[in-house]
Amino acid sequence: MNDLFVAVNLLALVGWCFLIFAPKAExxxxxxxxxxxPGLLCLIYSAFLITEIFLRAGSGEGGFTSITAVQGLFSAPNGVLLGWTHYLAFDLFVGIWIVERARFQNRWPLILILISCMLFGPLGLLLFLGQQAIMQRVSI
Structure with a gap:
């Protein structure tokens, strides 16, 4: 299980390094x-998800109807790995989306936003959306 955790982290880290240090490179x-x-992370996530569905089928563990049920989803190591891979895939996708839409005259704000997105997901996205709104108002 730990090897899979290390593997998905390394995949995501490679992606973030490309985005931060070489966003325009081939x-x-x-x-x-x-x-x-991101597709590979999604494939790994899907394999974990299918495995978890079959392993937990009928066990009554976890769900989405309450905070307690959601905690049940993360009560097993496989559930934590499943959730973590989900975060990695989506945060990397959002980082790609940010780079594709970024309009910066200086790369440092983009780097700071990408690092925020890598570490704190929605906070990085919020910073980017705020920056873009400010840029749009200034250019009007």
Missing amino acids: ITRIALNNMLL
């Missing part, structure tokens, strides 16, 4: 803009 276009790395 390797970034191949690995990220063509959705190779």
Whole structure:
């Protein structure tokens, strides 16, 4: 289980390094803009999900109807790995989306936003959306 955790983290980290250090490079276009790395994370997530569905079928563990039920989803190591891979895939996808839409004259704000997105997901997205709204108002 730990090996899978390390593997999905490394995949995501490689993607984030491409986005942060070489957003316009050919390797970034191949690995990220063509959705190779996010697609691989989604494939791994899907395999975990199917495995968990069959392993937990009828067990009554976990669900989405209450906070207690959601905690049940994360009570097993497989559930934590499933949730973590979900976060990694979606945060990386959002990072790609940000780079594709970013209009910065200076790369430092983009780097800070990407790091925020990598570490704190929705906070990085919020910073980007705020920055874009400000840029749009200034250019009107």
